[in-house]
Amino acid sequence: MAKKANPLLTLGCLLLLGLIGGAVSLGQKNPIAGVGLGIIAVGTLVLIGYALRPRRCDICGNVLQRTSYTWTIQNEKKRVCPHCNQSLARKKSKAAMSQFR
Numbered sequence: 001m002a003k004k005a006n007p008l009l010t011l012g013c014l015l016l017l018g019l020i021g022g023a024v025s026l027g028q029k030n031p032i033a034g035v036g037l038g039i040i041a042v043g044t045l046v047l048i049g050y051a052l053r054p055r056r057c058d059i060c061g062n063v064l065q066r067t068s069y070t071w072t073i074q075n076e077k078k079r080v081c082p083h084c085n086q087s088l089a090r091k092k093s094k095a096a097m098s099q100f101r
């Protein structure tokens with residue numbers, strides 16, 4: 001089974017490679033510009049790391065694995081883990097059921 005690549009990661013890697021390559025070739029001609037581009041490359045790396053940081057469940061704080069669920073609670077979008085999704089769904093159906101009684 002082919003592993004699905006993260007498009008963000010692929011794009012980030014390509015961008016970073018281009019930036020590093022540019023920094024090296026530019027650094028030979030213009031060291032100051034090369035250093036500047038190098039700093040941009042490092043900044044991009046930090047941004048990629050930030051974008052790929054593990055998401056945490058907004059309710060219990062557990063690191064979200066592949067599956068996460070989005071709930072709108074009090075007009076706020078929340079990402080929750082399957083466990084909290086289950087308990088939320090149970091609460092919601094309980095509340096819905098009580099309207100019919």
Ligand SMILES: [Zn+2]
Binds near residue numbers: 059062
């Ligand atoms: Zn949770």
